[in-house]
Amino acid sequence: MIVDGWDQKLLEAIQQGLPISPRPYARLGDLLGLSENEVIERLDRLKQIGLIKRMGVIVKHRSLGYLANAMIVWDIPDHQVQEVGRQISEFEFVNLCYRRPRSGQDWPYNLYCMIHGKNRESVLKKFNFLEQCCQTQSFPREILFSVRCFKQRGAIYYHSDQELADG
Amino acid sequence: MDDIDRHIINSLQEGFPVCDRPYQGVAFKLGLTESELIDRIQILLDNGTLTRFGPLYNAELMGGAFTLAAVSAPQDQFERIAGIINAFPEVAHNYARDHRLNMWFVIATETPAQIQHTLMAIEQQTGLAVYNMPKINEYFVGLKLEA
Numbered sequence: 001m002i003v004d005g006w007d008q009k010l011l012e013a014i015q016q017g018l019p020i021s022p023r024p025y026a027r028l029g030d031l032l033g034l035s036e037n038e039v040i041e042r043l044d045r046l047k048q049i050g051l052i053k054r055m056g057v058i059v060k061h062r063s064l065g066y067l068a069n070a071m072i073v074w075d076i077p078d079h080q081v082q083e084v085g086r087q088i089s090e091f092e093f094v095n096l097c098y099r100r101p102r103s104g105q106d107w108p109y110n111l112y113c114m115i116h117g118k119n120r121e122s123v124l125k126k127f128n129f130l131e132q133c134c135q136t137q138s139f140p141r142e143i144l145f146s147v148r149c150f151k152q153r154g155a156i157y158y159h160s161d162q163e164l165a166d167g
Numbered sequence: 168m169d170d171i172d173r174h175i176i177n178s179l180q181e182g183f184p185v186c187d188r189p190y191q192g193v194a195f196k197l198g199l200t201e202s203e204l205i206d207r208i209q210i211l212l213d214n215g216t217l218t219r220f221g222p223l224y225n226a227e228l229m230g231g232a233f234t235l236a237a238v239s240a241p242q243d244q245f246e247r248i249a250g251i252i253n254a255f256p257e258v259a260h261n262y263a264r265d266h267r268l269n270m271w272f273v274i275a276t277e278t279p280a281q282i283q284h285t286l287m288a289i290e291q292q293t294g295l296a297v298y299n300m301p302k303i304n305e306y307f308v309g310l311k312l313e314a
Binding site for chain 1: 176179181182183191202205208209215216217218221222223225228258259260261262263264265266299302304305
Protein backbone atom coordinates (compact mmCIF):
# COMPACT_ATOMS: atom_id res chain seq x y z
CA MET A 1 0.00 0.00 0.00
CA ILE A 2 1.25 3.45 -0.89
CA VAL A 3 1.12 5.20 2.45
CA ASP A 4 4.10 7.20 3.61
CA GLY A 5 5.15 8.42 7.02
CA TRP A 6 3.17 11.63 6.73
CA ASP A 7 0.02 9.72 5.84
CA GLN A 8 0.53 7.53 8.87
CA LYS A 9 0.93 10.54 11.13
CA LEU A 10 -2.16 12.10 9.61
CA LEU A 11 -4.25 8.93 10.04
CA GLU A 12 -3.11 8.70 13.62
CA ALA A 13 -3.94 12.34 14.29
CA ILE A 14 -7.51 12.14 12.97
CA GLN A 15 -8.56 8.76 14.34
CA GLN A 16 -9.88 10.29 17.54
CA GLY A 17 -11.78 12.88 15.58
CA LEU A 18 -11.50 15.97 13.42
CA PRO A 19 -10.87 19.31 15.12
CA ILE A 20 -14.19 21.10 15.70
CA SER A 21 -13.04 24.50 14.52
CA PRO A 22 -13.56 26.53 11.33
CA ARG A 23 -10.43 25.30 9.56
CA PRO A 24 -9.96 21.75 10.86
CA TYR A 25 -7.45 20.72 8.21
CA ALA A 26 -5.27 23.77 8.85
CA ARG A 27 -5.34 22.90 12.54
CA LEU A 28 -4.24 19.33 11.75
CA GLY A 29 -1.48 20.74 9.57
CA ASP A 30 -0.27 22.90 12.45
CA LEU A 31 -0.07 19.85 14.67
CA LEU A 32 1.88 17.84 12.13
CA GLY A 33 3.98 20.49 10.41
CA LEU A 34 2.08 20.31 7.10
CA SER A 35 0.28 23.04 5.21
CA GLU A 36 -3.52 23.04 5.05
CA ASN A 37 -3.29 22.21 1.36
CA GLU A 38 -1.03 19.26 1.94
CA VAL A 39 -3.42 17.86 4.56
CA ILE A 40 -6.37 18.24 2.18
CA GLU A 41 -4.49 16.64 -0.72
CA ARG A 42 -3.35 13.72 1.40
CA LEU A 43 -6.84 13.10 2.80
CA ASP A 44 -8.29 13.24 -0.70
CA ARG A 45 -5.81 10.63 -1.79
CA LEU A 46 -6.46 8.40 1.22
CA LYS A 47 -10.15 8.55 0.32
CA GLN A 48 -9.42 7.78 -3.32
CA ILE A 49 -7.42 4.66 -2.53
CA GLY A 50 -10.20 3.58 -0.18
CA LEU A 51 -8.29 3.62 3.09
CA ILE A 52 -10.71 6.20 4.40
CA LYS A 53 -14.23 5.17 3.42
CA ARG A 54 -15.62 8.57 4.27
CA MET A 55 -15.47 11.40 6.75
CA GLY A 56 -18.46 11.88 8.95
CA VAL A 57 -20.08 10.88 12.21
CA ILE A 58 -20.43 7.64 14.10
CA VAL A 59 -23.76 7.65 15.90
CA LYS A 60 -24.65 5.87 19.08
CA HIS A 61 -27.75 3.80 18.31
CA ARG A 62 -29.17 3.98 21.77
CA SER A 63 -28.95 7.74 22.06
CA LEU A 64 -31.07 8.08 18.91
CA GLY A 65 -33.69 5.78 20.41
CA TYR A 66 -32.68 2.71 18.40
CA LEU A 67 -33.07 0.29 21.27
CA ALA A 68 -33.65 -2.94 19.34
CA ASN A 69 -31.10 -4.62 17.15
CA ALA A 70 -31.51 -7.92 15.41
CA MET A 71 -29.05 -10.15 13.65
CA ILE A 72 -30.91 -12.10 11.00
CA VAL A 73 -29.36 -15.22 9.54
CA TRP A 74 -30.46 -17.25 6.52
CA ASP A 75 -29.43 -20.54 4.99
CA ILE A 76 -29.41 -19.70 1.28
CA PRO A 77 -28.22 -22.17 -1.39
CA ASP A 78 -24.67 -21.28 -2.40
CA HIS A 79 -25.61 -20.50 -6.00
CA GLN A 80 -28.19 -17.92 -4.85
CA VAL A 81 -26.50 -16.33 -1.86
CA GLN A 82 -24.64 -13.67 -3.83
CA GLU A 83 -27.79 -12.43 -5.52
CA VAL A 84 -29.89 -12.46 -2.34
CA GLY A 85 -27.11 -10.69 -0.42
CA ARG A 86 -27.06 -7.93 -3.01
CA GLN A 87 -30.83 -7.55 -2.87
CA ILE A 88 -30.94 -7.39 0.92
CA SER A 89 -28.18 -4.80 1.05
CA GLU A 90 -30.26 -2.46 -1.13
CA PHE A 91 -32.68 -1.75 1.70
CA GLU A 92 -32.02 1.49 3.50
CA PHE A 93 -32.76 -0.02 6.91
CA VAL A 94 -30.25 -2.85 6.50
CA ASN A 95 -27.09 -1.76 8.24
CA LEU A 96 -24.74 -4.57 7.41
CA CYS A 97 -24.97 -7.63 5.20
CA TYR A 98 -22.33 -10.37 5.14
CA ARG A 99 -21.81 -13.80 3.74
CA ARG A 100 -20.14 -16.08 6.29
CA PRO A 101 -19.28 -19.79 6.32
CA ARG A 102 -21.81 -22.32 7.63
CA SER A 103 -20.81 -23.95 10.91
CA GLY A 104 -22.01 -27.52 10.86
CA GLN A 105 -25.53 -28.92 11.05
CA ASP A 106 -26.70 -26.92 14.03
CA TRP A 107 -25.63 -23.63 12.45
CA PRO A 108 -26.23 -23.91 8.69
CA TYR A 109 -26.59 -20.18 8.06
CA ASN A 110 -24.48 -18.39 5.48
CA LEU A 111 -26.04 -14.92 5.11
CA TYR A 112 -26.22 -12.36 7.91
CA CYS A 113 -27.75 -8.92 8.16
CA MET A 114 -28.36 -6.38 10.89
CA ILE A 115 -31.53 -4.36 11.33
CA HIS A 116 -31.87 -1.65 13.98
CA GLY A 117 -35.17 -0.24 15.17
CA LYS A 118 -36.76 1.78 17.94
CA ASN A 119 -38.33 -1.44 19.25
CA ARG A 120 -38.73 -5.10 18.33
CA GLU A 121 -42.02 -4.55 16.53
CA SER A 122 -40.48 -2.01 14.17
CA VAL A 123 -37.56 -4.35 13.47
CA LEU A 124 -39.96 -7.22 12.72
CA LYS A 125 -41.99 -4.99 10.43
CA LYS A 126 -38.88 -4.10 8.44
CA PHE A 127 -37.86 -7.76 8.41
CA ASN A 128 -41.24 -8.90 7.07
CA PHE A 129 -41.15 -6.25 4.37
CA LEU A 130 -37.65 -7.37 3.40
CA GLU A 131 -38.68 -11.02 3.23
CA GLN A 132 -41.64 -10.24 1.02
CA CYS A 133 -39.55 -8.17 -1.37
CA CYS A 134 -36.67 -10.63 -1.57
CA GLN A 135 -38.85 -13.77 -1.37
CA THR A 136 -36.66 -15.33 1.25
CA GLN A 137 -39.54 -16.78 3.33
CA SER A 138 -38.90 -20.31 2.15
CA PHE A 139 -35.29 -20.40 3.33
CA PRO A 140 -34.43 -21.50 6.87
CA ARG A 141 -33.69 -18.41 8.95
CA GLU A 142 -33.56 -17.09 12.49
CA ILE A 143 -33.80 -13.70 14.17
CA LEU A 144 -31.45 -13.06 17.07
CA PHE A 145 -32.36 -9.95 19.03
CA SER A 146 -29.68 -8.49 21.25
CA VAL A 147 -30.60 -8.51 24.91
CA ARG A 148 -27.51 -6.82 26.29
CA CYS A 149 -24.38 -5.09 25.04
CA PHE A 150 -21.40 -6.06 27.20
CA LYS A 151 -18.65 -4.36 25.38
CA GLN A 152 -18.41 -1.86 22.57
CA ARG A 153 -14.90 -0.61 22.31
CA GLY A 154 -14.28 2.79 20.74
CA ALA A 155 -12.91 2.55 17.27
CA ILE A 156 -9.15 2.81 17.40
CA TYR A 157 -7.69 1.63 14.15
CA TYR A 158 -4.36 3.16 13.73
CA HIS A 159 -1.09 3.85 15.45
CA SER A 160 2.05 5.03 13.77
CA ASP A 161 3.50 1.52 13.95
CA GLN A 162 0.48 0.35 11.90
CA GLU A 163 -1.05 -1.50 14.77
CA LEU A 164 -4.72 -2.21 14.32
CA ALA A 165 -7.29 -2.58 16.97
CA ASP A 166 -10.96 -2.46 16.25
CA GLY A 167 -13.79 -3.83 14.11
CA MET B 168 -31.95 17.01 20.66
CA ASP B 169 -34.15 19.09 18.35
CA ASP B 170 -34.95 19.02 14.63
CA ILE B 171 -31.84 21.00 13.75
CA ASP B 172 -29.68 18.44 15.54
CA ARG B 173 -31.48 15.68 13.63
CA HIS B 174 -30.75 17.39 10.33
CA ILE B 175 -27.12 17.78 11.32
CA ILE B 176 -26.75 14.12 12.27
CA ASN B 177 -28.49 12.89 9.12
CA SER B 178 -26.36 15.12 6.95
CA LEU B 179 -23.05 14.23 8.62
CA GLN B 180 -23.73 10.51 8.33
CA GLU B 181 -23.52 10.96 4.59
CA GLY B 182 -20.08 12.48 4.76
CA PHE B 183 -18.11 15.60 5.49
CA PRO B 184 -16.18 17.63 2.93
CA VAL B 185 -12.42 17.82 2.74
CA CYS B 186 -11.83 21.50 1.88
CA ASP B 187 -10.59 24.61 3.68
CA ARG B 188 -13.91 25.65 5.29
CA PRO B 189 -15.92 22.41 5.52
CA TYR B 190 -18.19 23.52 8.37
CA GLN B 191 -19.16 26.64 6.48
CA GLY B 192 -20.28 24.61 3.45
CA VAL B 193 -22.29 22.14 5.52
CA ALA B 194 -23.81 24.93 7.61
CA PHE B 195 -24.92 26.77 4.50
CA LYS B 196 -26.80 23.71 3.22
CA LEU B 197 -28.51 23.32 6.58
CA GLY B 198 -29.41 26.99 6.86
CA LEU B 199 -27.10 27.56 9.83
CA THR B 200 -24.08 29.71 10.44
CA GLU B 201 -20.68 28.08 10.68
CA SER B 202 -20.39 28.80 14.40
CA GLU B 203 -23.91 27.47 15.13
CA LEU B 204 -22.99 24.20 13.42
CA ILE B 205 -19.67 23.94 15.25
CA ASP B 206 -21.31 24.59 18.62
CA ARG B 207 -24.02 22.00 18.02
CA ILE B 208 -21.58 19.30 16.88
CA GLN B 209 -19.49 19.94 19.98
CA ILE B 210 -22.56 19.56 22.22
CA LEU B 211 -23.66 16.35 20.46
CA LEU B 212 -20.18 14.93 21.03
CA ASP B 213 -20.03 16.09 24.64
CA ASN B 214 -23.41 14.62 25.54
CA GLY B 215 -22.61 11.32 23.87
CA THR B 216 -25.19 11.43 21.05
CA LEU B 217 -22.29 11.12 18.62
CA THR B 218 -19.48 8.72 19.44
CA ARG B 219 -17.02 10.12 17.01
CA PHE B 220 -16.67 12.72 14.32
CA GLY B 221 -13.97 11.91 11.83
CA PRO B 222 -12.81 9.28 9.36
CA LEU B 223 -14.36 5.88 8.85
CA TYR B 224 -11.49 3.59 7.92
CA ASN B 225 -11.49 0.56 5.72
CA ALA B 226 -10.26 -1.75 8.44
CA GLU B 227 -9.04 -4.51 6.16
CA LEU B 228 -6.99 -2.15 4.04
CA MET B 229 -5.43 -0.95 7.28
CA GLY B 230 -4.01 -4.44 7.59
CA GLY B 231 -6.05 -6.02 10.37
CA ALA B 232 -7.94 -9.26 10.79
CA PHE B 233 -11.49 -9.73 12.09
CA THR B 234 -13.98 -12.41 12.80
CA LEU B 235 -17.43 -12.88 14.30
CA ALA B 236 -17.60 -15.63 16.90
CA ALA B 237 -20.24 -17.09 19.19
CA VAL B 238 -20.58 -19.43 22.16
CA SER B 239 -23.45 -21.12 23.88
CA ALA B 240 -22.99 -20.19 27.53
CA PRO B 241 -24.98 -22.15 30.14
CA GLN B 242 -27.39 -19.78 31.96
CA ASP B 243 -25.87 -20.41 35.39
CA GLN B 244 -22.38 -19.57 34.11
CA PHE B 245 -23.36 -16.70 31.85
CA GLU B 246 -21.75 -13.87 33.85
CA ARG B 247 -18.55 -15.79 34.43
CA ILE B 248 -18.20 -16.61 30.71
CA ALA B 249 -18.96 -13.00 29.75
CA GLY B 250 -16.24 -11.85 32.16
CA ILE B 251 -13.66 -14.19 30.62
CA ILE B 252 -14.48 -13.18 27.05
CA ASN B 253 -14.68 -9.44 27.74
CA ALA B 254 -11.27 -9.54 29.43
CA PHE B 255 -9.61 -10.30 26.09
CA PRO B 256 -8.35 -7.04 24.60
CA GLU B 257 -8.86 -8.63 21.16
CA VAL B 258 -12.63 -8.73 21.77
CA ALA B 259 -14.02 -5.49 20.34
CA HIS B 260 -17.77 -6.02 20.77
CA ASN B 261 -19.79 -8.52 22.71
CA TYR B 262 -23.57 -8.89 22.64
CA ALA B 263 -25.90 -11.23 24.47
CA ARG B 264 -28.58 -12.50 22.06
CA ASP B 265 -31.70 -14.54 22.70
CA HIS B 266 -30.72 -17.85 21.13
CA ARG B 267 -29.03 -21.08 22.11
CA LEU B 268 -25.87 -19.39 20.82
CA ASN B 269 -26.31 -16.59 23.33
CA MET B 270 -23.03 -14.65 23.24
CA TRP B 271 -21.77 -13.05 20.03
CA PHE B 272 -18.51 -11.18 19.81
CA VAL B 273 -16.15 -9.62 17.28
CA ILE B 274 -12.44 -10.34 17.50
CA ALA B 275 -10.06 -7.81 15.95
CA THR B 276 -6.32 -8.42 15.75
CA GLU B 277 -3.35 -7.34 13.70
CA THR B 278 -2.88 -10.67 11.93
CA PRO B 279 -5.01 -13.72 10.98
CA ALA B 280 -2.77 -15.94 13.11
CA GLN B 281 -3.69 -13.92 16.19
CA ILE B 282 -7.38 -14.56 15.46
CA GLN B 283 -6.79 -18.31 15.65
CA HIS B 284 -4.72 -17.89 18.77
CA THR B 285 -7.44 -15.83 20.47
CA LEU B 286 -10.18 -18.31 19.49
CA MET B 287 -8.17 -21.16 20.99
CA ALA B 288 -7.44 -19.22 24.16
CA ILE B 289 -11.16 -18.46 24.60
CA GLU B 290 -12.02 -22.14 24.10
CA GLN B 291 -9.44 -23.14 26.66
CA GLN B 292 -10.48 -20.61 29.28
CA THR B 293 -14.24 -21.05 28.90
CA GLY B 294 -14.29 -24.76 28.13
CA LEU B 295 -16.87 -23.98 25.43
CA ALA B 296 -16.83 -24.63 21.70
CA VAL B 297 -16.34 -21.33 19.89
CA TYR B 298 -18.14 -20.93 16.56
CA ASN B 299 -15.97 -18.98 14.15
CA MET B 300 -17.73 -17.11 11.34
CA PRO B 301 -15.29 -14.89 9.44
CA LYS B 302 -16.66 -12.73 6.69
CA ILE B 303 -16.58 -14.20 3.17
CA ASN B 304 -18.25 -11.28 1.44
CA GLU B 305 -19.62 -7.90 2.42
CA TYR B 306 -22.66 -6.60 0.55
CA PHE B 307 -23.03 -3.30 2.31
CA VAL B 308 -20.79 -0.98 4.25
CA GLY B 309 -22.89 2.04 5.10
CA LEU B 310 -24.58 2.69 8.41
CA LYS B 311 -27.22 5.32 8.42
CA LEU B 312 -29.74 5.80 11.17
CA GLU B 313 -32.51 8.31 10.70
CA ALA B 314 -32.18 10.67 13.65
